[in-house]
Amino acid sequence: MITTADAQDQADPFLTHRRLLFAAAYRMLGSVADTEDVLQDAWLKWAAVDQGAVQQPKAYLVRVVTNLALNRLTSAQARRESYVGPWLPEPVLTEPDAAERAELTDSVSMAMLVVLETLSPLERAVFVLREVFGYSHAEIAGTLERSEASIRQTAHRAKAHVQARRPRFDADPAQRRQVTERFLAACATGEARAVMELLAPEVIAWSDGGGVVRAARRPLYGPDHVARWLLGVLAKPDAQGMTASFEWINGEQSLLFTVGDTTLGVLCLEVREGRIQALRAQLNPHKLAGVRPGAPVS
Known part of the structure; x- marks a missing residue:
């Protein structure tokens, strides 16, 4: 039986898209704790906005989470310069791989997150939105409030950087x-x-x-x-x-x-x-x- 609270949860775009929002922020930050903080801040922004006036809730929420993660990543990189020893991402339990999700799985692997760490914050945000979640250059430009031409250049640079460093021929x-x-x-x-x-x-x-x-x-x-x-x-x-x-x-x-x-x-x-x-x-x-x-x- 679906309760009134369940129905409200199902109708709330933030809850509907929370998995996507977590996935995007985590790939940008490599930290579960930072990702949860970003999602909490995003929820507060969502709760304060006139939701009825938001025509595309998913796009709005992705924009909010991406920019919050971008701001946090900029400060996090400064902290990591004084980190003791090698920095590795914060691991998470995931579901077994499925063939149709192979690309998403690869993008969250420890090896890939370490490669993403070598990108600038902007390059990392653009790469995640473009190569992992398939957003167009125009959509990313709108999300990050930059020109489409500059996003294309950043996307090309980030992709080339990752392809040169990503692990190859890993075992099945x-x-x-x-x-x-x-x-x-x-x-x-x-x-x-x-x-x-x-x-x-x-x-x-x-x-x-x-x-x-x-x-x-x-x-x-x-x-x-x-x-x-x-x-x-x-x-x-x-x-x-x-x-x-x-x-x-x-x-x-x-x-x-x-x-x-x-x-x-x-x-x-x-x-x-x-x-x-x-x-x-x-x-x-x-x-x-x-x-x-x-x-x-x-």
Whole structure:
């Protein structure tokens, strides 16, 4: 039975489009906390406006959220310049990939969000609206209050930048799962050589502790350094009793490490030709709220 409150919720454009608004803001910001703040501010603006006078609520809400996210991203980039160690996005639990959503899934992957971080705030906003959600140059120009010609130039520049840096030839989910299972088994042996055999010669590992927990302050290169660092992390006292589970995180099957109800970290692997090319470990407890057991799926 649909209650009056349910009917009102269904008729509220903000609630109707909230998933889209979250998706756009998160891809711009790479932070669940910042995204939720942006959506809260957008809702306050929406509640204060004469909604009956808004002819295209979806377009209006996308414009509000995009500009709020753009303002927050500009200040966030200044904060990240003083960030302790490598900065990685805040992970979120997602639904299993579907073929018709492959492009959306790719755009939310850890690897892609790291690439998007290298764009300017304006380039990132334009890229997300154009390449992920398919908005026209004219629509984006209206949203960002800029000329269509300048948006075309920004879109071209951002797309070329991303294409030059985005990961290539990542493994299909079945191979990724197989390699990850072998990787876990190798880590369980405690033998560096067993782990090294699964790492590509050019493997790179990033770990984000944010200065809150111990993590490598710089990227690690090469199988030997990466394997020894991984085994060192797993040997820490707070890792005793830790369990690893496969979860869909940022559109990819990744590893979620927990002790009881506490999430210790997330490990996303980039697999190619049967070997691990890159590892991204999110260890900062301030960035793990979106992947704690029982967290909602985004």
